[in-house]
Amino acid sequence: MTALARPGQTLLAHSLGVSDRMSKYSPLPKWGALLGLLHDYGKYRPTWVEGMQRINNGEIIGRLPHHALEGGLLLLRHQPKAETLAILIASHHTGLPDVSEHKEKLKTELDDHQWMIDQAYTQTLKQQLQQADLGTLGQWLNCTPLQRAQRLRMMYGALILSDRQDAAQWQSPQYDSISALAKRLNDWYQNKYPKPDRGLNLKRWEFYQACREGAKHHPGWLSVRGPCGISKTWSVMQMALDHAALYSKKRVIYCVPWTAILEQSYDQYSEVLGNQNVIGHWSTLIDTDTTESKRIITARQWWDAPIIATTLVQLFNVLLNHTGSAAQRMPALKDAVIVIDEVQGIPNELVETCIALLNQLVQDHGVSIVLSTATMPDYTKLKIAPMECLSDHDYYFSAPELHRVNYEFRTQPWEWDAMADEIKRSGKTSTLIVTNTVAACTDCYQVMQQLEGYTIYRYAADMPPAHRRVVLQQIKATVTNRQKVIVCATSAIETGVQLDCDQGYRENTGIDSIVQFAGRINREGSQDTATVTVFRTAQKYTPPPGAEARCVATSRALALGTDLHSSTVLEQYSRWLSDNAKLDYNYLHNLGHLNWRTVSEKWQMITPTQAVLVDPRLWSQNSAVIAEYDRAVAACNYKILQQHCVGLYSCKYKKSKAAGLITVQDNGLAFWSGSYTEGLGVTTDYDAD
Known part of the structure; x- marks a missing residue:
């Protein structure tokens, strides 16, 4: 009876296929090929062979026996010192464990004497065991504890990727080359933005050319500092593509902290570089009703494209989440250029962990990291020294065309x-x-509504993205038409939103956020100068996580001067934040002890919220928007529905649900049934703080 891996595919063909893919994806090709061959060895168990044949014949049977452990046991029979690799095999369906979870399981006796093993499998196994050198494995694992953990994670990710791609018989599509994409972007830019004679646009053109020159720096840690409004979106992507083309990198992975920036950048990159070459990934939800091709959906699983646009949350999910669905993207990071745009958005208490993980990619996997921001943190303490890619970044910060605002601190x-x-x-x-x-x-x-003669808008996180998008269009039209307007907003408007207001008021916060805010004031330099006023509220509000520390750091830094682009002020600000960061859990220490599952469960890059749907009928009379929403609800189309969600923190969600303001359907969708007004968003009658 022929052993099958699944209906329609023999176990021998699958084992050899995974082994072949592992020889390409694995950081240790010969050991990787061996793991690929062994990973489904348990499917030679007679009960599996019989059960899979019955399924192949159309029968409906119960659950087949587990099969992952046996391959690990067989590896230990031949190579007792390869215990960590045996754990990777044994956990390839359950996710990376804490190592202690599997040590007892690996003491199980493997009773495979009566199994009918394909002769070709046995012969291949014998050859690969001879080729897998313990000395090479020992040298590879003789490194720092963090390196060991992440090297093993790369090997695990390669195994999951190889297994799933072979099962799907995946062949990577023919994409445009990195060199071709770099040329396409440059041709587009030069055509759309020919060299101007003077003014702000000349500075933007010069910045773009300087980034192209900076791409020639040797791979590793790179940084690009540029003031808000200098058009970093295009310049930094051009630099990343040029660098990737010059040094034969496989892809560019563009990461930002906030989806508001990402959605805009993804649309722009896709339009210029081609939808087929750019994959966007910023949601863990599975879309069950999508117009996207199967190729795009499948490629997104593995980040198989020359350009990936994603969030920092997703990037560090790949680096830390213990599940196979996250780890399978690890091979996509090898030989990549990773752009961290608005790098100051990494939560302060997690900076050390994040930088250490990225540095391991640089050291072990041929990755170049490009840090981009107007307010570059000081990473000296973390023992990395990013190469400044612009020969004179102070030139752009000191340019009169970019000194568009003055700061006033109340x-x-x-x-x-x-x-x-x-x-x-x-x-x-x-x-x-x-x-x-x-x-x-x-x-x-x-x-502000009490002021006569002004149009007043509110733009806040308690409004769903679809509603915020409509309001933003109204705001831009009002500002452009020079009508009297006041916009009251939260920090949601500081990222990915291009506004050009005459003056601004920013509640005291971190210097990086203040500078981001200032980029929305006098953006095009239509005034000689404009004022940004930083203030404190008389009324007390419960601050968001980390806000108090950022305000203290700003006050300490401003004692050295009020030039918010001064390297002295910025270094003092980031140094104070770093010195006073509080970490409740030592991720790096526990990773070093191979506690993958526990680290994954404790990792939290953003404060989690629970999504609640807001019916667009509460804020719109647009029949097309309402009809699309209704179809999405009926089909559970999360791609559409996430545009109609607000995220409620746990306390507010629980109180709202208890008060009958949230209705949860059997399919898990939660709907807001309380008050929602165009001006005030989601409102309740209780104190949710």
């Missing part, structure tokens, strides 16, 4: 009424106000 707490009076007296046409909390934004909005 030391005394401010009432909203006093701010409204000042805005009215200023006579400015457009004003942007950003607060640290939704509650403060709401209070500000209600006070």
Whole structure:
């Protein structure tokens, strides 16, 4: 009776196929080929062979026996010192474990004497066992504890990828080459933005050319500092593609902290470089009703494309999550250029862990890391020294065309009424106000509504993205038409949103956020200068996580001067944050002890929220939007529905549900049934703090 791996595929063919793929993906090709051959050895068990034949014949039977452990046991029979690799085989269906979980299991006796093994399998196994050298394995594992953990993770990811690709008989599509994409982007840019004679656009053109020159730096840690409004979106991608082409890197992985930036950048890159060459990945939800091709959906699983646009959450999910679905993307990181745009968005308490993980990719897997921001943190303490790719980045920060704002810091707490009076007296046409909390934004909005002659908008995180997009279009039109307008917003408007307001008020926060905010004021330099006022509220609001520490760090740094682009001020700010970071769990230490599962369970890059759907009928009369939403609800189309979700923190979600403001359907979708108004977003009658 022929052993089958699954209906329609023999076990021998699958084992040899996975072994062949592992020889290409694995950091140790010969050991990888051996693991690939052994991973499904347990499917030679007679009960599996019989059961799979019955399934192949159309019968419906119960669950087949587990089969992952046996391959690990067979490896230990021949190579007792390869225990860690045996664990990778034994866990290839359950995710990377804490090593202690599997040590007892590996003491199980393997009773395979009566199994009918294919002769070709036995012969191949004998050959591969001779080729897999213990000395090579020992040298590879003779490294720092973190390197060992992540090297084994790369090997595990290669095994999962090889297994799943062979099962799907996947053949990578023919993409355009990195060199061709670099040329295409440059041709497009030069055509769309020919060299201007003077002004801000000339500085942007010079910055782009400087980034192209910076791409020639040797692979490793690279950095690009550029002021807000210098058009880093195109310049940094061009630099990454040029660097990848020059040094034969396989792909560019573009990462940002916030989906608001990512969605915009993904659309722009796809339009210029071709949808077939760019894959976007910023949601863990599985879309069951999508117009995307099967090729795109499958390629996204493995990050199989020349350009990947994703979030920092997804990148570090690949590096730390213990599941096979995350680890299978590890091989895509090898020989890649990883762009970390707005790198200051890495949570302060996680910076050391994140930088150490990225540095391991640089050291072991031929990766170049490009850090990009207007406010570069100081990483000296973390023992990395990114090469500054621009020969004179101070030239761009000191350029008069980019000195578009002056900062004014208010030391005394401010009432909203006093701010409204000042805005009215200023006579400015457009004003942007950003607060640290939704509650403060709401209070500000209600006070500003009392001003006559102004259109008042609110833009906050308690509004679903679809609604925010409509409001943003209205805001831009009002600002462009020079109508009197006040925009009350949370930090959601600081990333991925291009505005050009006359003046701005920013609640005190980190210097990096203040600089991001200032990029929305006098963006095109239509005024000689504009004022950004940094203030503290008279009313007390519950601050978001980390906000107090960032405010203290800003105050300490500003004691050295109020030039927020000064390297001295920025270094002091990031150094104080780093020195005072509090980490409740030592991820690096526990990774070094191969506690993969526990690290994965404890890892949290952003404060988790629970998604609640807001029916667009509550804010729109657009029949097309409503019809699309209704279809998406009926089909559980998460790709569409996530545009109609708000994320509620656990406390507010539980209180709202208990109050009957949230209805959960059998399919798990949660719907907001409480109050929602266009001006105030999701509102409740209780204190959710």
